[in-house]
């Protein structure tokens with residue numbers, strides 16, 4: 168297996184949390200060859216806003232030589248004419264159709280709330296297809312692209328995930344009463360994929376889903392939740408909030424030939440450069456990448472070290488009730504992970 172990983176520090180808090188992630192992997196003596204490369208809006212600004220993309224050519228070349236990528240959070244400038252998001256570009260370029268976010272809670276942070284489910288978001292189509300046009304003065308449209316191929320590959324991956332982990336249920340989130348054609352394709356594909364895998368499947372409309380997530384999120388425990396790009400972007404972020412902090416939510420973008428790992432959060436410019444960012448999401452995404460690249464022992468050691476530190480509460484950042492800096496928290500996780508690998 169190609170054990171080279173491209174690592175993009177990114178913007179805002181990116182370099183802080185990606186540095187923390189690398190420290191933890193190195194403390195576990197990872198055999199992955201790390202190649203750091205630039206992408207994002209800060210390097211784009213430094214280069215005089217010349218490029219049409221946030222991903223320089225040299226980085227594209229490195230990505231092509233690697234088996235996986237770790238992407239730090241990157242800022243997307245919300246102006247017409249500015250480049251499109253790094254994450255969206257890479258998901259489309261490498262056909263990383265499944266954006267997977269496991270959501271779980273930690274006893275110390277949310278006592279009395281025990282959540283454990285996974286969100287599967289279609290990551291190459293939907294409203295992120297990026298097709299928008301003006302249709303008259305003060306009027307514009309955006310295309311919501313949904314294809315059977317796009318749905319099938321996502322929902323088959325979601326069903327495989329469920330079967331491999333002994334989960335018995337899929338929940339498809341749609342708005343089929345309004346979006347009859349696009350969500351019609353999604354729902355048909357979900358029924359087929361779940362049926363073929365022997366899973367139960369329920370459909371729930373996005374508006375009700377938001378309410379149910381707030382009222383009684385435990386009902387989704389043990390289920391794989393699946394939806395189109397924008398719906399699941401929002402629902403998985405809502406779920407992240409229920410877990411106590413977006414700084415805990417790790418994710419992967421998985422395709423047939425490449426995978427990209429990243430924290431679910433963004434570049435958090437409001438706390439950048441202060442050592443206040445929770446590094447857990449980046450560290451856990453890095454651990455997942457290690458497992459994906461054949462280092463299951465490293466992955467498991469980091470996951471249990473992070474759980475120990477997060478539940479311990481002594482060396483954690485302010486978003487989850489502590490007063491530690493990013494690097495104090497990552498040092499605690501690195502120490503615990505390395506110690507468990509030595510045992």
Ligand code: NAD
Nearest residue numbers: 240241242243254414431432433434435437438444445486
């Ligand atoms: P954000 O996730 O950056 O921040 C939302 C809130 O969560 C902020 O209050 C922030 O301080 C807090 N937060 C985020 N990460 C944290 C961490 N690790 N520890 C503690 N607190 C944390 O979302 P936003 O403000 O909507 O977006 C900021 C920028 O990030 C935008 O340019 C957006 O496009 C980009 N973004 C990138 C990605 C990505 O790279 N995949 C994802 C989401 C947003």
